[in-house]
Amino acid sequence: MDSWDPLFLDSLVEQGFQVTVFDYSGLGQSTGEPSYNPASLARDIIDLIGALKLGKVVLGGWSIGGIAAQIVLAQAPQLVSHLVLIATTPPGPLVKRGEQLFYTMAKRENSFDDFVSLFFEPASPASRDAAVASAKRLAGRTLDRSPEVPYEWAGRQLGDEPKNPVFPVDAVLQALKTTSIPVLHLGADHDIVFPVENWYALNGQLPTLHLVTFPSAGHGPQLQHPRAAAMHIAAFI
Numbered sequence: 001m002d003s004w005d006p007l008f009l010d011s012l013v014e015q016g017f018q019v020t021v022f023d024y025s026g027l028g029q030s031t032g033e034p035s036y037n038p039a040s041l042a043r044d045i046i047d048l049i050g051a052l053k054l055g056k057v058v059l060g061g062w063s064i065g066g067i068a069a070q071i072v073l074a075q076a077p078q079l080v081s082h083l084v085l086i087a088t089t090p091p092g093p094l095v096k097r098g099e100q101l102f103y104t105m106a107k108r109e110n111s112f113d114d115f116v117s118l119f120f121e122p123a124s125p126a127s128r129d130a131a132v133a134s135a136k137r138l139a140g141r142t143l144d145r146s147p148e149v150p151y152e153w154a155g156r157q158l159g160d161e162p163k164n165p166v167f168p169v170d171a172v173l174q175a176l177k178t179t180s181i182p183v184l185h186l187g188a189d190h191d192i193v194f195p196v197e198n199w200y201a202l203n204g205q206l207p208t209l210h211l212v213t214f215p216s217a218g219h220g221p222q223l224q225h226p227r228a229a230a231m232h233i234a235a236f237i
Contacts, residue, residue, distance in 0.1 A: 004062075005134050006141065008222045011230035017058070022048055029146050036157040038167070041068035042075065049079050058237060060084040063193065063219065067167050073183075074175035084233055085185045087219045089166045089194040091173035095201040097162035099192040102219075107155035119220030121190050127216050130224040166194070176206050184210045184236045186229055188217035210236055 004021055012019050023030040024044050035041070045068060049057060059080045061069030066088025073083050105114045113122075115135060121127040176183065183206065187196035196213050212232050214221040222229040 003138070005220075005223045005226050006137050007134075008226035008229060011227045012233065015230050015234035017234075020048075020052070020054070023146050027146075036064055038064065038067040038071055041065065042071035045069065045072050046076050046079065055079075056081045058082045058084060058233075060086065060233075061088060062086040062222070063088055070167075070172050070176065071169070073179060073181060074169075074172045077175070077179065077181060080181055082237055083181055083183045084236070085183065086222055086229075087187055087191050087194060087196075088185070090176070090198055090202055090206075091167045091169050092165055094164045094166065094195075094198045096195040096197045097164050098166075098194060100161060102192045103155075103158060103161055106158050107152075116218075118192065118218060119223050120218045121188075121216045124216040127218070127224060134220070134223040134226075176209070179208055182208045182210065182236065184212065184233065186212050186214070186221050186232060188214045188219065188221045188224075190217065191219045193219045 009019050009021065022044075024041050025031070025033060025035070027034050041064065045059070049055075056079060059069050059072060059082070061067070061084075063086070066085040069083060069085060070088075070091065073080050101117060105118060108114075110118075112131075112135065116122050116128055116131045119134075120131040185196075185199050187194075187199065189196065196211075199209070199211055202209065214225055214228075217224045
């Protein structure tokens with residue numbers, strides 16, 4: 001839970017949203033068996049929506065969480081009013097793979113420079129300044145923090161090199177092609193994990209897809225532009 005920039009979450013609240021964040025089973029403060037399997041993560045989401053009696057929700061997901069959110073849309077569309085995806089990948093074959101650097105960084109304890117390389121654009125002074133500000137906000141919570149996901153475990157789950165496809169589930173792609181549920185993807189022009197070009201390659205195939213791409217940004221556009229990201233989401237809803 002503590003990977004979410006508090007200014008982004010607060011900005012969503014200021015836009016009128018009731019925001020619910022959680023740790024997946026076995027990760028952070030949650031009990032159970034840990035997994036990065038998107039189908040398992042999707043079950044967690046469906047179970048949580050039911051347990052909290054949330055009804056139909058605006059469902060958001062970042063990175064791997066965005067893959068899980070797409071599965072929820074396919075399996076339980078009655079629970080989703082809008083789908084908000086952040087820096088994630090679509091199902092099916094990709095026109096551009098992620099970069100090897102991400103898989104290298106996933107297998108080591110990360111430095112601040114790694115944080116910048118992953119979530120921001122190292123070549124941009126403005127992006128690096130935003131990284132400093134976001135890192136300070138993320139470090140601001142000192143009580144009851146969710147434990148970090150061990151990099152040794154995460155690295156094994158992610159593998160050694162970029163995959164194509166990352167998400168080979170045709171049923172989910174077909175759901176995106178036929179859904180009437182509005183879908184927003186917030187991305188960046190230099191995402192080393194899930195390049196945004198793969199969403200643009202589906203132009204004309206996904207009838208409800210809205211694309212917002214931040215320039216000189218990386219895998220954490222909502223970290224670099226927390227207020228703007230929240231405003232885009234509010235305008236979309």
